[in-house]
Amino acid sequence: MSEWLIQMEGIMKEFPGVLALNDCRFDLRAGEVHALMGENGAGKSTLMKILTGVYQKDAGTIELKGQPVELSNPKAAQDVGISMIHQELNLAPDLTVAQNIFIGREPRRKLRLFLDDRALHRQVKELFERMGLDMDPSIKVSELTVAKQQMVEIAKALSYNADVLVMDEPTAALSETEIEDLFRIIRQLRESGVGIVYISHRMDEIKRITDRITVMRDGQYIDTVSTAEVTTQDIISKMVGRQIYETSKPERTAGERETVLEVIGLNQGRTLKDINLTLKKGEILGIAGLVGAGRTELARAIFGADRIQSGEIRVHGRKVTIKGPHDAVRQGIGYLSEDRKRYGCVVDLDVKSNVAIASYGSFLRPGGWMNTARIREQAEDMVSRLKVKTPHVDQEVKFLSGGNQQKVVIGKWLTRDCDILIFDEPTRGIDVGAKSEIYRLLNDLAAQGKSIIMISSELPEILRMSHRILVMCEGRITGELDHEEASQESIMHLATARML
Amino acid sequence: MNIQIKSGALQQVLALASLVVLVLFFTFSSSNFFQFSNIVGILLSTAVIGVLALGSTFVIITGGIDLSVGTVMTLSGVMTGVCITFWGLPVPVGILGGILTGALCGLLSGTAVSKMKIPPFIATLAMMMIAKGLALIISGAKPVYFNDAESFAEVSQGSVLGWLVPGLDIPNAVVIFFIAAILGYLILSKTIIGRYNFALGSNEEATRLSGVNVGFWKIVIYTLTGAFTGLAGVMMASRLNSANPALGAGYELEAIAAVVIGGTSLSGGKGTIIGTVIGALIMSVLTNGLRILSVPQEWQTVVVGFVIILAVYADILRRRKA
Numbered sequence: 108m109s110e111w112l113i114q115m116e117g118i119m120k121e122f123p124g125v126l127a128l129n130d131c132r133f134d135l136r137a138g139e140v141h142a143l144m145g146e147n148g149a150g151k152s153t154l155m156k157i158l159t160g161v162y163q164k165d166a167g168t169i170e171l172k173g174q175p176v177e178l179s180n181p182k183a184a185q186d187v188g189i190s191m192i193h194q195e196l197n198l199a200p201d202l203t204v205a206q207n208i209f210i211g212r213e214p215r216r217k218l219r220l221f222l223d224d225r226a227l228h229r230q231v232k233e234l235f236e237r238m239g240l241d242m243d244p245s246i247k248v249s250e251l252t253v254a255k256q257q258m259v260e261i262a263k264a265l266s267y268n269a270d271v272l273v274m275d276e277p278t279a280a281l282s283e284t285e286i287e288d289l290f291r292i293i294r295q296l297r298e299s300g301v302g303i304v305y306i307s308h309r310m311d312e313i314k315r316i317t318d319r320i321t322v323m324r325d326g327q328y329i330d331t332v333s334t335a336e337v338t339t340q341d342i343i344s345k346m347v348g349r350q351i352y353e354t355s356k357p358e359r360t361a362g363e364r365e366t367v368l369e370v371i372g373l374n375q376g377r378t379l380k381d382i383n384l385t386l387k388k389g390e391i392l393g394i395a396g397l398v399g400a401g402r403t404e405l406a407r408a409i410f411g412a413d414r415i416q417s418g419e420i421r422v423h424g425r426k427v428t429i430k431g432p433h434d435a436v437r438q439g440i441g442y443l444s445e446d447r448k449r450y451g452c453v454v455d456l457d458v459k460s461n462v463a464i465a466s467y468g469s470f471l472r473p474g475g476w477m478n479t480a481r482i483r484e485q486a487e488d489m490v491s492r493l494k495v496k497t498p499h500v501d502q503e504v505k506f507l508s509g510g511n512q513q514k515v516v517i518g519k520w521l522t523r524d525c526d527i528l529i530f531d532e533p534t535r536g537i538d539v540g541a542k543s544e545i546y547r548l549l550n551d552l553a554a555q556g557k558s559i560i561m562i563s564s565e566l567p568e569i570l571r572m573s574h575r576i577l578v579m580c581e582g583r584i585t586g587e588l589d590h591e592e593a594s595q596e597s598i599m600h601l602a603t604a605r606m607l
Numbered sequence: 608m609n610i611q612i613k614s615g616a617l618q619q620v621l622a623l624a625s626l627v628v629l630v631l632f633f634t635f636s637s638s639n640f641f642q643f644s645n646i647v648g649i650l651l652s653t654a655v656i657g658v659l660a661l662g663s664t665f666v667i668i669t670g671g672i673d674l675s676v677g678t679v680m681t682l683s684g685v686m687t688g689v690c691i692t693f694w695g696l697p698v699p700v701g702i703l704g705g706i707l708t709g710a711l712c713g714l715l716s717g718t719a720v721s722k723m724k725i726p727p728f729i730a731t732l733a734m735m736m737i738a739k740g741l742a743l744i745i746s747g748a749k750p751v752y753f754n755d756a757e758s759f760a761e762v763s764q765g766s767v768l769g770w771l772v773p774g775l776d777i778p779n780a781v782v783i784f785f786i787a788a789i790l791g792y793l794i795l796s797k798t799i800i801g802r803y804n805f806a807l808g809s810n811e812e813a814t815r816l817s818g819v820n821v822g823f824w825k826i827v828i829y830t831l832t833g834a835f836t837g838l839a840g841v842m843m844a845s846r847l848n849s850a851n852p853a854l855g856a857g858y859e860l861e862a863i864a865a866v867v868i869g870g871t872s873l874s875g876g877k878g879t880i881i882g883t884v885i886g887a888l889i890m891s892v893l894t895n896g897l898r899i900l901s902v903p904q905e906w907q908t909v910v911v912g913f914v915i916i917l918a919v920y921a922d923i924l925r926r927r928k929a
Binding site for chain 2: 410412431432433435436437441442444449450451452453454455456460463464465467468471475476477479519523
């Protein structure tokens with residue numbers, strides 16, 4: 108049972124401006140569970156997308172059972188038996204379990220005119236027996252729990268005769284007992300010779316279910332080790348690396364300044380649990396954590412973009428009710444989404460409209476007419492103050508680069524006089540030169556007395572910019588670090604605290 | 608300098624050019640077409656649909672739709688009749704009552720859309736039926752005549768221009784249409800309503816996250832559409848010197864057609880008032896010209912259908928290139 112199912116060698120992948128994968132390798136035996144680990148952005152997903160035909164490699168070879176294969180699209184990968192179970196499930200909720208599994212390949216009767224539901228159910232039953240799964244195939248997917256839906260996804264993959272399954276964070280949304288069920292099925296599949304790639308951040312699960320671990324960092328292959336022979340500490344140091352990033356820490360600590368924002372006992376379903384935090388004047392508060400830890404959800408909850416179940420928000424010591432973003436903005440809170448094109452600016456409008464959109468009320472002449480001259484003036488002021496690279500303020504925002512779009516969004520909140528700014532991944536998708544400019548801007552804003560919450564997945568960025576760092580894991584704050592005691596290792600420990 | 612401004616201008620030039628080509632075509636085809644009286648007739652027949660289309664433009668730019676404008680127009684006319692004929696109120700109060708009726712209907716549709724989250728198509732379909740039924744109930748299913756208030760007919764049929772400049776006998780309805788268009792243009796390009804209108808249509812979520820109370824502004828926009836609809840109802844009633852509760856259904860589709868021919872996108876975020884004016888003119892020039900060429904009415908409708916396909920396809924081609 109140690110025949111090689113997959114051998115990937117010398118895989119290179121370049122995206123415009125970024126070398127995403129540099130000489131990466133990965134292999135998989137039949138009947139093993141192989142963990143793929145690394146920080147956010149280490150290249151795990153890119154490598155697996157190449158294996159499942161979503162992306163095309165620029166160089167390197169992929170061999171399937173000793174034969175070189177070209178996987179030019181997801182269908183091609185599926186045809187040779189490689190399937191991916193995605194984090195977000197791709198099922199049609201209003202169809203039944205059986206209909207979902209055989210969607211596009213429905214068994215038909217003679218003449219192919221009518222569907223053969225009996226054959227459909229028979230095939231699904233066989234499949235479920237093979238997986239050791241007890242589920243009624245005629246029930247609608249929308250009535251299943253997320254865990255059960257995931258089982259359906261796995262069944263669907265197996266129905267394509269998959270012998271390589273890639274699972275991306277399969278336990279992210281599962282409860283303890285559901286995880287047990289999943290592991291039972293994974294073990295059963297392993298017995299039957301299926302090879303499973305298991306992407307996860309959860310160390311305890313990795314230890315329990317996997318046979319080998321491959322670690323990646325910054326688009327590079329680092330090491331492959333046997334799970335039985337490695338310690339958690341080893342894995343973390345391999346993921347973080349010994350490389351010391353060039354950081355210039357903030358010169359001052361926030362110390363005993365005035366508290367501008369307080370969040371007390373905030374809860375939101377399964378995503379946020381008992382969040383407490385304080386933000387001081389002139390402070391940059393970093394929020395670190397892995398993908399799915401609930402950082403964006405926290406930002407959106409404070410900003411009123413999503414409803415909260417319980418909890419209190421105080422601004423300048425006063426309890427406030429935030430029913431929607433317009434209430435938050437009235438309290439001087441501005442939110443800068445990581446997805447600027449969708450949630451940050453209205454890209455079809457020009458620079459001046461985007462700068463003014465949160466504050467039109469203050470640009471009105473008597474009678475409700477807009478004072479276009481003052482809007483223009485304000486926009487031009489922001490463009491020069493924030494050094495936005497745009498030919499003029501009538502330029503539509505969609506023609507600006509990511510960094511300049513970010514500056515326009517900053518200009519929007521400065522125009523509104525917001526003194527609490529929540530930046531969600533402020534430098535995502537921004538090139539290196541513009542990044543340092545955004546950093547300088549954030550420092551300037553803090554120095555001018557603005558208070559900043561900065562969510563970031565880039566540890567060097569968090570370490571370099573923050574006065575204080577909160578680390579989140581699975582919807583909770585698992586620790587607070589002063590910028591002096593914070594290191595990549597200490598953050599990673601807290602970020603996986605509830606998983607260890 | 609700016610590609611987008613150029614292409615926006617191009618869109619209007621394109622629509623205007625089609626209108627000019629149509630006018631030239633009919634002028635050369637029939638000597639009866641380019642006569643003062645016929646041109647005035649075209650403008651007059653554009654006026655009511657035009658005002659409806661102007662109102663619809665606002666909602667369509669948000670990415671929504673208002674199917675109720677036809678019957679709300681009827682209901683507004685009937686309410687004007689109720690005010691003037693049944694209650695004997697002064698004519699200006701009756702006019703105001705009609706406009707407010709339209710605005711109230713818009714307010715209700717807007718509330719259903721933004722607070723109850725009912726899709727605009729459904730919410731305004733329901734309003735279409737409600738207004739139709741109410742118009743019949745209130746009027747007793749009979750036309751309401753304005754015989755006791757002779758000045759009311761003057762609202763549409765009189766000619767202030769003709770009184771100012773002898774010989775220039777352009778009916779007031781046409782003048783009201785152009786004033787409404789200017790008002791619409793100012794609202795859309797110079798006020799906060801217009802700016803949020805485009806912002807909502809382009810990216811509602813980003814607008815919401817900018818702290819704009821999108822629910823409130825949606826209601827404002829539907830109410831505005833309703834007010835224009837109410838005005839159209841008053842104009843219609845004045846022109847016929849009666850409010851006929853059986854008229855009006857189907858007008859909403861002609862209004863939407865005019866908006867679309869004028870280059871406003873049904874997916875929201877794009878559109879102009881000038882485009883809508885031109886769109887409405889293209890529709891009535893076509894109908895009028897074809898009638899003069901003795902094309903049977905059934906075929907006129909078929910031609911208008913094809914023109915809608917052509918206009919929108921030309922717009923799609925242009926966007927694809929840009």
